[in-house]
Amino acid sequence: MKLNHLTVKDAITKLKKKEFSHAELYKDLHDAIAEKNSLYNIYLSLDAEAVSKADALLDTPLAGIPIAVKDNFLTTVLPTTASSFVLKGFRPPFDSTATKKLQKAGSVVIGKTNMDAWAHGSSTETSDFGPTKNPRNPEYLPGGSSGGSAAAIAANLTIGAIGSETAGSIRQPASWCGVVGLKPTYGRVSRYGVIAMASSTDSPGPIGKTVEDCAIMLTHMAGHDRYDGTTLPRPVPDYTKALTKGVKGMKMGICYMDHPNIKGTDLDTAILKAAKVFEEMGARVDMIPMSRDGKKGTILAPDYAIGVYTVVQRSEVSSNLARYDGVRYGADRSVFAHEAKNRIMLGTFTLSKGYADKYYVRAQQVRSLYRKNFEDLFSTYDVLLSSPTPGYALPSGASNGDPLFGELQDMLVEPSSLVGNTGISVPCWRNPETNLFLGLNIMGDQWQEEKILQAAAAYEQATDWNEWAK
Amino acid sequence: MLHYSNFRYNEPMKDTTFTTSDVRKIAGLANIPVTDEEAQDLAEGFTKTLKVVDTLSEVDVTGVTPTNQVTGLENVFREDEIDKTRIFTQEEALKNGKRVHKGFFVVDQVLEQ
Structure with a gap:
């Protein structure tokens, strides 16, 4: 087996046992990248010096393993x-x-991965550097916005990877690429930088x-950060213990x-x-x-969350992207592509005088209803089960021209993401004709990463969908 | 084909429609240059998007407090002290600027003379 196919866990164990050297691991990886990166368009930049940094890290927890990092x-x-x-x-x-x-903790950033520009999208087709293809079937999309990181894992072009999610951007590409993705509780991992x-x-x-790889990486990413006031000073457990x-x-719901987007489908x-x-x-x-209405014992339908998410996300985008004026860094605002313009301007509208109450405040009120609904459900259940996205990867080009493409793909995670909850997607189905995967989304209440990892690991061990976990 | 909603709405929604002149006004507020073709496309996209957003108007939110922050943190303070690890040198601060002059950023004039 080529060493680039190893999991984080196995790579660390075998490096520490000196079964192979960093040079051998990185060589297999670089060979695979040289062969496949141009087919899938996964990495935007690569660190040719990565291997020279790895040798000195053998005695660290992550032992000098390479990780692929989303380019945001x-x-x-x-x-x-x-x-x-x-x-x-x-x-x-x-x-x-x-x-x-x-x-x-001892990992080496091997390269930066492609994404939807500014993380605006669920296809990786809005990247100004061209779309990424799904390594499971290159005629199809990898999902997004963290599509490059999920594809890097699927194609064995890295050992570990990281992404970011507001609603679906880790779990939806993980689902479409047949890999594992974990969205932590809001405030668990620092947003600084x-x-x-x-x-x-x-x-x-x-x-x-694997689920274990996500647990290892989360253990070394999470924690309070004085540079991000929204992180909490809660202790970080060793997540692999779960x-x-x-x-x-366990009680599961x-x-x-x-919902018509699930009923009767695979x-x-x-x-x-x-x-x-x-x-x-x-x-x-x-x-x-x-x-x-989210009355006790029911799950509030995800439909309203599309509206809430659209308003909250566009509003915050318009505020956050106001800083790109081309003065201190970057180009001026004429260089924004269509999707960014669309989102910045819609957010400018929903925050503008006379409309902020109608749209922004109301969206935040409906967000409270979702919050109450999940509080009720998690007083009964340990975890909730669904999917991160309604179905298989869509063909290349599917996102073009639909201003709500992402919201439709992410509707099943928008409610829980808007209230800050955690969730993990694990492969749970494979279509043998297309080689495309479906994901099982195991959702937990805030700070219940251990419970979702516990359930996800048990599922992964009991089933055959994950080829790396065998 | 995915569904935006599994609901039948009680009353037909009154659409919020956008014209290209609405788009131009917003573009001015957001400081985003748009071509005529883009303005037309954005107007159609906004109308379509708001049609979905407007479904929120039928939710009863009487007396519901808006959620801005989800983990319950309030008023996070830190010591007011200099963090020397986070100070850029002038060279570091300027290195990504496209227009710099004698150690300063160059900005466009915003006030009329």
């Missing part, structure tokens, strides 16, 4: 563009806290080959099954089969009916 994390070693020509060639003068922590998109929901997190606990006695079958797997392992699984 500021890195001093490589340019950072957020896949926009506005920041073409930008060399950040400081590092994001998340990458700094991962580097301090991550190019701001929607500040009240942005959550950096790991994308990996992986072997099993699901016996299945959500959104009566997703319907896949989720019910997953529920059965959990039941056989001793969990109690209930079907939660969907409602229009």
Whole structure:
């Protein structure tokens, strides 16, 4: 087996046992990148010196393993563009806290991955540097916005990867690329040095080959940061300790099954089969009916969350992207591509005088209804089950011309993301004809990363969908 | 084909429609240059988007407090002290500027003479 196919866990263990050297690991990786990166357009920049940094890191927790980093994390070693020509060639003068922590724990940033420009999208087609292709089937989209990082994992062009999510941007590409992606609780991982998109929901997190890999990376990314006032000073556990606990006695609820975007599809079958797997392992699984008002015992339908997310996200985008004026860095505002213009301007409208109450304040009120609904449900359930996205990867070009493409793809995670909850997507189905995957989204309440990892690891071990976990 | 909504709405929504002149006004506020073709395209996109957003108007939010912050943090303070690890040298601060002059950023004039 080529060494680039290894998981984070195995690479660390084998490096420490000196079964191979960093030079051998990085050589396999660089060979694979040289062969495949031009086919899939995954990396925007690569650090040719990465291997020379790895040798000295053998005794660290991450032992010098390479990680691929979404191009919205500021890195001093490589340019950072957020896949926009506005920041073409930008060399950040400081590092994001998340990458700094991962580097301090002994990983090496091997390259920066393609994404939807400014993280605006769910296809990676809005990148100014061209779209990324899904390595499972290059005729199809990898999803987004962290499409490059998910594709890097799927194509074995890295050992570990990180991305960021406001609603779906880690889990939807993880689902479409058949890999694992974890969206932490808002405030669990620092946003400092991550190019701001929607500040009240942005959550950096790991994308990996296995649940265990995500647990390892999260352990070294999470924590309070004095440079990000929205991180909390809660202790960071060793998340890998949760992986072997099993699901016996866990209470689980299945959500959104009566939604027309799920009902009667392969997703319907896949989720019910997953529920059965959990039941056989001793969990109690209930079907939660969907409602229009979120009354006790029901799950509030995701439909209104599209409206809430659209208003909140566009408003925060318009505020955050006001800083790109071409004075201190970057190009001027004429260089923004269509999607960024669309979102900045719609957000300018929803925040403008006379409309802010009608749109922004109302959206934040409906957000409160979702919050109350999840508080009710998590007083009964340990985790909730659904999918990060309604179906398989769509063909290349599918995102063109639809201003709400992303919102439709992300509708099943928008409610929980808007209230800051955590969730993990694991492969739960594969279509043998197209080689495309579906993802199971295991959602937890705020700060319940251990519970979702516990359930996800048990599921991964009990099923055969994840080839790296075998 | 995905559905925006599984609901049948009680009353037909009154559409918020955007004209190209609405778009131009917003473009001015956002300081974003747009061509005529873009303005037309954006107007159609905004109308379509607002049609979905307007479904929020039928939700009963009487007495509901808006959620701006989800983890319950309030008023996070820090010591007012200089953090020398975060200070850029003049060279570092200027290195990404496209227009610099004698150690300063060059900005466009905003006031009429």
